[in-house]
Amino acid sequence: MTRYLLRRAGFYALAAWVALTLNFLVPRLMPGDPASVMFARFQGELDPEAIDALRETFGLTDAPLWQQYFSYLAHVAQGDFGTSVVYFPAPVSEVIGSGLMWTVFLAGIAVVLAFVIGSTLGALSAWWRGGFLDSLAPPILSFIGAFPYFWLAMAAAWLFGFELGWFPVRHAYGLDIEPGFHLAFFGSVLKHAFLPALTMVVVALGGWLLSMRNVMLGTLGEDFVNYAQARGLSKRRILVHYAARNALLPNVAGFGMALGFVLSGALLTEIVFSYPGQGYLLIQAVRGQDYPLMQGIFLTITFAVLGANWLVDLLTALLDPRTR
Amino acid sequence: MFPLLFTLLGCAPAPKADPGVVTVLQEQQATWIRNFNPLLTTGGTRWPTRSGIYEPLLIFNGATGEWTPWLAEAWSWSDDGMALTFDLRDDVLWSDGETFAADDVVATFHLLRDNSSLDLGGLWGFVESVEAPDADTVVVSFQRRYSPGLADIAHQPIVPEHIWSQVEDPSTWANPDPVATGPFTEINVFRSQVFELGKNPNYWQEGLPHVDALRFPAVGSNEQAAWSIVQGEVDWAGTFIPAIERVYVGRDPEHHKYWFPQTGGMVFLYPNTTKPPLDNADVRKALSMALDRELIVNVAMYGYTQPANPTGMSDSYADWRDPAAEAIGAEWMTYNPEGAAAALDAAGWTLRDDGVRYNSAGEPLELSLSVVSGWSDWVRAAQVASRNLEAVGVRCNVKSRDFSAWFDSLGRGDFDLSIAWSEEGSTPYGLYKGLLSAKAVEPVGEPAIRNWHRYPDPNADALLAAFEDATEEALQHQAINALQMRFVTEAPALPLFPNPSWGEYNTTRFVGWPSADNPYARLSPNLTPDPLLVMTRIMPRENRVATQ
Numbered sequence: 001m002t003r004y005l006l007r008r009a010g011f012y013a014l015a016a017w018v019a020l021t022l023n024f025l026v027p028r029l030m031p032g033d034p035a036s037v038m039f040a041r042f043q044g045e046l047d048p049e050a051i052d053a054l055r056e057t058f059g060l061t062d063a064p065l066w067q068q069y070f071s072y073l074a075h076v077a078q079g080d081f082g083t084s085v086v087y088f089p090a091p092v093s094e095v096i097g098s099g100l101m102w103t104v105f106l107a108g109i110a111v112v113l114a115f116v117i118g119s120t121l122g123a124l125s126a127w128w129r130g131g132f133l134d135s136l137a138p139p140i141l142s143f144i145g146a147f148p149y150f151w152l153a154m155a156a157a158w159l160f161g162f163e164l165g166w167f168p169v170r171h172a173y174g175l176d177i178e179p180g181f182h183l184a185f186f187g188s189v190l191k192h193a194f195l196p197a198l199t200m201v202v203v204a205l206g207g208w209l210l211s212m213r214n215v216m217l218g219t220l221g222e223d224f225v226n227y228a229q230a231r232g233l234s235k236r237r238i239l240v241h242y243a244a245r246n247a248l249l250p251n252v253a254g255f256g257m258a259l260g261f262v263l264s265g266a267l268l269t270e271i272v273f274s275y276p277g278q279g280y281l282l283i284q285a286v287r288g289q290d291y292p293l294m295q296g297i298f299l300t301i302t303f304a305v306l307g308a309n310w311l312v313d314l315l316t317a318l319l320d321p322r323t324r
Numbered sequence: 325m326f327p328l329l330f331t332l333l334g335c336a337p338a339p340k341a342d343p344g345v346v347t348v349l350q351e352q353q354a355t356w357i358r359n360f361n362p363l364l365t366t367g368g369t370r371w372p373t374r375s376g377i378y379e380p381l382l383i384f385n386g387a388t389g390e391w392t393p394w395l396a397e398a399w400s401w402s403d404d405g406m407a408l409t410f411d412l413r414d415d416v417l418w419s420d421g422e423t424f425a426a427d428d429v430v431a432t433f434h435l436l437r438d439n440s441s442l443d444l445g446g447l448w449g450f451v452e453s454v455e456a457p458d459a460d461t462v463v464v465s466f467q468r469r470y471s472p473g474l475a476d477i478a479h480q481p482i483v484p485e486h487i488w489s490q491v492e493d494p495s496t497w498a499n500p501d502p503v504a505t506g507p508f509t510e511i512n513v514f515r516s517q518v519f520e521l522g523k524n525p526n527y528w529q530e531g532l533p534h535v536d537a538l539r540f541p542a543v544g545s546n547e548q549a550a551w552s553i554v555q556g557e558v559d560w561a562g563t564f565i566p567a568i569e570r571v572y573v574g575r576d577p578e579h580h581k582y583w584f585p586q587t588g589g590m591v592f593l594y595p596n597t598t599k600p601p602l603d604n605a606d607v608r609k610a611l612s613m614a615l616d617r618e619l620i621v622n623v624a625m626y627g628y629t630q631p632a633n634p635t636g637m638s639d640s641y642a643d644w645r646d647p648a649a650e651a652i653g654a655e656w657m658t659y660n661p662e663g664a665a666a667a668l669d670a671a672g673w674t675l676r677d678d679g680v681r682y683n684s685a686g687e688p689l690e691l692s693l694s695v696v697s698g699w700s701d702w703v704r705a706a707q708v709a710s711r712n713l714e715a716v717g718v719r720c721n722v723k724s725r726d727f728s729a730w731f732d733s734l735g736r737g738d739f740d741l742s743i744a745w746s747e748e749g750s751t752p753y754g755l756y757k758g759l760l761s762a763k764a765v766e767p768v769g770e771p772a773i774r775n776w777h778r779y780p781d782p783n784a785d786a787l788l789a790a791f792e793d794a795t796e797e798a799l800q801h802q803a804i805n806a807l808q809m810r811f812v813t814e815a816p817a818l819p820l821f822p823n824p825s826w827g828e829y830n831t832t833r834f835v836g837w838p839s840a841d842n843p844y845a846r847l848s849p850n851l852t853p854d855p856l857l858v859m860t861r862i863m864p865r866e867n868r869v870a871t872q
């Protein structure tokens with residue numbers, strides 16, 4: 001067990017290093033530099049001479065790449081991601097901090113809901129295979145899941161938010177509500193999260209449902225399920241404790257992955273719904289060639305994915321003796 | 325589960341905006357970062373730090389073409405044109421109650437001198453010294469006669485010496501709680517989604533502003549911005565909205581108004597004049613005649629603008645246009661495919677059966693047209709232009725590239741034709757400097773900051789120097805007249821259309837906005853420093869109708 005965990009830890013350390021290095025290299029292979037991008041955003045309003053002032057402001061250096069690399073590693077080790085260019089002079093950690101919580105909240109809720117609802121529907125579909133639910137839910141949800149997410153989110157925002165006015169279409173909470181520990185704030189947060197979370201859940205449901213249903217169908221044919229039926233156990237007990245519990249294992253591994261991608265997955269949602277999260281920051285960073293901010297965001301995403309997988313590894317090691 | 329959720333949400337109180345608070349949409353950001361440092365470029369700094377919280381000495385009113393006295397009551401050039409004197413108002417207080425004086429102005433310019441990264445206008449390239457002979461007078465001495473410097477100096481936001489002398493590094497300071505002279509200086513609320521600027525308790529223009537506060541919701545995308553404007557949540561905005569008559573005005577014709585004057589920068593099609601046959605003025609003119617600019621503005625700009633004036637000057641320089649130059653330019657700026665074909669024939673490019681022109685050496689006339697991918701208005705303009713050129717026998721491929729790659733190749737002269745912007749300012753000096761100056765031409769491969777098409781006009785630099793030299797308007801006009809004449813005879817670049825200055829307003833809650841009928845200033849909040857003129861004039865509508 002310990003050896004297994006150590007081996008995995010070594011693997012994750014290596015993966016983290018590769019990610020750090022790629023993270024450093026990739027943005028620097030892009031043509032252009034942040035100062036000229038910033039300058040160009042003004043489309044002639046800014047004096048052309050300003051470009052030198054901008055370069056100096058952002059501390060762009062011509063130091064050799066390896067030198068930049070080592071100072072980058074040293075800074076990252078201290079948790080210092082540098083200063084953002086787009087949000088100059090705010091430090092990257094502060095900029096990321098402003099969006100991180102909302103992304104984790106929104107995408108976290110959406111992933112958990114999609115997983116729970118999808119798996120439940122999948123289990124039920126398999127249980128009543130060929131029934132009403134089984135013939136309706138999988139095709140409809142797969143159909144919805146096949147829409148381009150961007151389009152679906154825009155359509156939902158337009159219909160329920162703009163035309164019908166049932167839900168707010170932007171922001172994480174009402175502009176007039178002071179954030180704090182009170183009911184009005186929580187109500188507002190839920191109301192604002194509803195539409196973005198709904199679109200994320202709806203497109204993800206199909207995947208969870210199908211994988212759960214398919215595994216469950218196999219499990220239902222197993223001997224131990226027949227045995228349980230022969231013993232005269234209640235249907236509910238067989239469904240939940242015998243079949244679903246076993247069928248859930250592959251989905252748990254998938255859940256780990258999905259949780260890891262939470263930080264990046266909400267990108268489109270946040271853009272469509274003007275939700276103050278990581279995804280929108282990433283777009284801003286890429287547009288402005290803001291290397292420090294891009295690196296900071298990619299690193300949070302990378303570490304989240306690695307961390308989630310590490311947790312799943314631990315969980316699998318506990319649940320399944322064969323992996324040890 | 326859903327019904328429960330609905331009941332729960334039902335008890336959240338409906339938000340009600342304060343009646344005196346103007347909601348403004350200018351920057352597109354999903355999150356606000358607290359930064360009110362007026363010496364940094366906008367983008368990092370929250371709008372309206374540079375013109376709203378802080379104020380300049382004078383304001384050039386782009387709508388009237390005149391200088392409006394602001395922190396300075398009067399200004400004058402010395403007789404030798406080597407010094408600029410500003411008489412400051414003596415009734416101005418900083419928002420913390422301290423008195424505004426000449427030392428603050430001097431200190432501001434010294435901050436730029438000592439931190440070259442803050443000197444965005446390159447002021448200290450022509451300024452010799454800034455001094456205060458007494459508490460209400462500032463004298464700026466020049467290294468050489470340079471009249472365009474007036475705008476750079478007069479528009480510099482002035483910061484208080486008693487605060488900024490304590491700041492360790494002004495180029496990285498976020499100035500979270502600004503002390504300033506402007507109409508709105510108090511940060512009532514600052515959250516990642518919204519912030520609100522309250523009135524300056526000590527504002528020098530008594531009784532102003534008429535409104536209590538400005539409020540800025542963070543909106544991250546153009547669609548979201550358009551929605552909130554259309555829904556009437558916003559009082560003042562500078563956003564592009566497609567089909568605005570139907571989408572916005574049609575929803576409430578009485579209150580929903582917009583004004584898109586064509587006073588933005590001119591968009592040009594730049595030919596790389598180092599590459600034959602684009603080094604030939606007749607060929608450039610022929611290409612220009614082939615362009616159907618009416619179609620281009622209708623397709624690319626939804627008809628929000630008009631074909632360019634032949635002088636290349638947008639409406640903000642309407643007073644500078646010379647009718648003689650306009651007449652000459654009109655010959656190659658008017659859509660005339662037959663004329664284009666004839667001119668190309670004369671230049672030795674003959675049409676073959678495949679519909680393409682070839683020179684005597686048998687080389688086809690083939691040009692690529694670079695444009696930024698994702699800048700959809702320019703991409704559409706490029707597509708129409710390329711079809712126009714194909715029609716007269718020029719093989720033209722639209723090459724859309726990622727912004728950085730495009731800008732890099734533009735600067736280095738690695739393109740045939742490219743759509744790009746031109747310089748803006750209070751006079752057309754910068755525009756023609758970019759279009760004609762031989763001094764600005766860099767060798768191909770070296771990044772150029774202006775004159776990307778690399779056209780070295782032999783006379784232009786002398787004329788530009790004459791403009792720099794001239795502190796009198798009549799002499800400046802003479803120089804610009806000569807420059808525009810050079811432009812229309814040589815056609816170094818092909819003007820396409822002026823950008824509109826986007827501006828929408830809603831009179832449900834507030835009135836007094838500038839408009840085509842009442843053009844006391846330019847409406848668009850995207851301009852600097854014009855918004856100061858607007859935010860001190862708007863006022864709550866009397867007998868306000870309950871709209872919530």
